[in-house]
Amino acid sequence: MARDKERILVVDDSPTNIAILNVLLRDAYQVITAGNGTDALALAASEEPDLILLDIMMPGMDGYEICDRLKANPFTREIPVIFVTAMDQERQEAKGLALGAVDYIAKPVSPPIVLARVRNQLELKRQRDMLRRLAAVDGLTGIANxxxxxxxxxxxxxxxxxxxxxxxxxxxxxxxxxxxxxxxxxxxxxxxxxxxxxxxxxxxxxxxxxxxxxxxxxxxxxxxxxxxxxxxxxxxxxxxxxxxxxxxxxxxxxxxxxxxxxxxxxxxxxxxxxxxxxxxxxxxxxxxxxxxxxxxxxxxxxxxxxxxx
CATH class of the missing domain: 3.30.70.270 (Reverse transcriptase/Diguanylate cyclase domain)
Structure with missing residues (x-):
């Protein structure tokens, strides 16, 4: 069933960071949030978000482990993940990209940068989804193959x-x-x-x-x-x-x-x-x-x- 708004899952253990991103995104997107890795994995599977904004430094299960588990699950591995982090070392960024993240956003966040990168990744996802739908259609009847x-x-x-x-x-x-x-x-x-x-x-x-x-x-x-x-x-x-x-x-x-x-x-x-x-x-x-x-x-x-x- 089509959604009125694309759905974004924001994962961060800081209520303040979640509130900031929610204010930035809520007018254009449906925002759901999680404060820990366990809730994030459950919401990703049940709510099927179009994009995940994921903090790295969290107690217990960190962002790297969450991303790794998302990509290992066939039901969540296609969801694009953007890391939102205060870490600015190239090694950490390379590690996240190697795990399957599509982009990085540095903290403290810049509203125009957040909106632009979210918009770009959702547009890429729409294009991938369209190609996937075309590949899923029987060419003769127009129904699923x-x-x-x-x-x-x-x-x-x-x-x-x-x-x-x-x-x-x-x-x-x-x-x-x-x-x-x-x-x-x-x-x-x-x-x-x-x-x-x-x-x-x-x-x-x-x-x-x-x-x-x-x-x-x-x-x-x-x-x-x-x-x-x-x-x-x-x-x-x-x-x-x-x-x-x-x-x-x-x-x-x-x-x-x-x-x-x-x-x-x-x-x-x-x-x-x-x-x-x-x-x-x-x-x-x-x-x-x-x-x-x-x-x-x-x-x-x-x-x-x-x-x-």
Whole structure:
């Protein structure tokens, strides 16, 4: 979900320093603060700031260690870090840059320098984010590609495990798509995929739901905080969305229009749950849906004993 303002995490053990930076930044940015390393690491992971301003000299965990831990965590390593410090030795600056910091700001801070360097780093981050988004989009359908889905799955999986929520993974195949391509041509097949991607995206509704083109005519989706009953409701909505497109398919033995089959796997994961087993279960459910006549959803639930392995 887009933010009204970019978010900056200020980390400093001095309330005075935090107050100064907050006054400088709060009009243009959303500012969150931490007074120690433990809180800083927790906020970086949960709040996903766009930039971190990090003091070096702090009791307990110093700025170097915080930066090192941020860069070691796959969920925080892309957040740019600017050190804000009274230390002015080249060796210390070189150490911070080697750990992954993008810039230094000297104390006492100069307001124009702080604002200029923050602005520059956020602009660079926006450019990197745009390139990352382009790399994450399927060129044909405009929705997420397989690589992006797997990255988003990592992040969302961690969240549902932490919150002990149910989750449903689904696979959707276009029924008799090879026959469709042979009958109508590959350009029409491409148009079909684009129409389905748009229809499925609209049918999912919730911002937290994930959808991607996984391969060829197959789509994959993740429904957080969704049990088998909820998955059945969403699945029927997806099936109807495709049927409502009314794309002609005279070479299908299912219906005179394009339809899909859906296989879904539901579980309440924990830290030991094997996602590969969930994918396999969704694949088994998809096979069952096709065997039962296609144009339908089948939902398999992962046994608690398997989820707890």
């Amino acid at each position: 397989r690589r992006a889905f797997e990255e988003d799955l990592d992040r969302e999986w961690r969240r549902v495990v932490r919150l002990k929520q149910p989750v449903t993974l689904f696979l959707a195949d276009i029924d008799h798509f090879r026959a469709y391509n042979e009958a109508y041509g590959h350009l029409a097949g491409d148009d079909c995929l684009r129409h389905l991607a748009q229809a499925l995206t609209k049918a999912l509704m919730r911002p937290s739901d994930l959808l991607a083109r996984y391969s060829g005519e197959q789509f994959v989706g993740l429904l957080p905080d969704t049990d088998a009953t909820g998955a059945a409701i969403v699945g029927e909505r997806l099936l109807a969305a495709v049927r409502n497109l009314a794309l002609p398919h005279s070479h299908s033995d299912v219906a005179p229009i394009v339809t899909i089959s859906i296989g879904a796997a539901q579980c309440r994961p924990n830290a030991q749950t094997d996602r590969a087993q969930l994918f396999k279960l969704a694949g088994d459910a998809l096979y069952a849906a096709k065997k039962a006549g296609r144009n339908q959803i089948r939902i398999f639930e992962m046994p608690e004993s398997v989820s707890a392995l």
